Amino acid sequence: MSALLSLRGVTAHYGASQALFGVDLEIGAGEFVSLLGRNGMGKSTTVKAIMGLNRASRGEIRFGGRDIGALPAYQVAQCGIGLVPEGRHIFPNLSVRENLVATAHNRQRLAQPWTLERVYALFPRLAERARHLGSHLSGGEQQMLAIGRALLTNPRLLILDEATEGLAPVVREEIWRALDGLKRTGLAVLCIDKNLEPLLAAADRHAIIETGRVAWSGDSQSFIDDEARLLRYLSV
16 A cells, blocks of 8 residues: 555654654555554654644655655645644634634545535534534534544545543544544544544554654554553553
8 A cells, every 4th residue: 555644764852852763654545543652652743743833853754745844734734634633722712614614625626525514414513503602512522623624624634633532432432433434435544542442443553652663553453462562552
């Protein structure tokens, strides 16, 4: 499978402190990949490096064959990467509908682009709350809104940083059902989450980040076969 997203030897710093130490990662077109690891190991920093929010200091980041490592964040997004950030960062003073259409665009000229109607079909609760302000939504509704907003940019790759963190179990199930549906449409997904069971069911491959390095990568069956050893990278 040819890589849609490719990271080679990526390092990143926060000031004088180095956070990533030569990260290698690939995601193929239509592939669902999870990024696992304890807090502070470099997962979110990897996402920020991809998105141009904390530019890599060394290494190569390519998307769709194009070197995006030096691009500003808005141009990275325009290349076809949709981000659902940790903390959601919706617009609290805009309605659900206004949040969704604010950044909507089909720059990739997809034949079947995401529309308001498709997002509402994916998350019917958003249709019910369309006129409500973002600040009046529950945490689960805000996460649905953040996903819908990213989808309306019509990305080729969707990145979710803490996909279901802090959400009620019933909402988590709805998010995972939606992600499974997105995978079936052929959308590539990079997902960070602490809920291992649904990730093992959903993802094609997994990469474990440990102190800024990829300590292990493989498919779900390989993880299950070596679970006792690998869980030490994930337990507090």
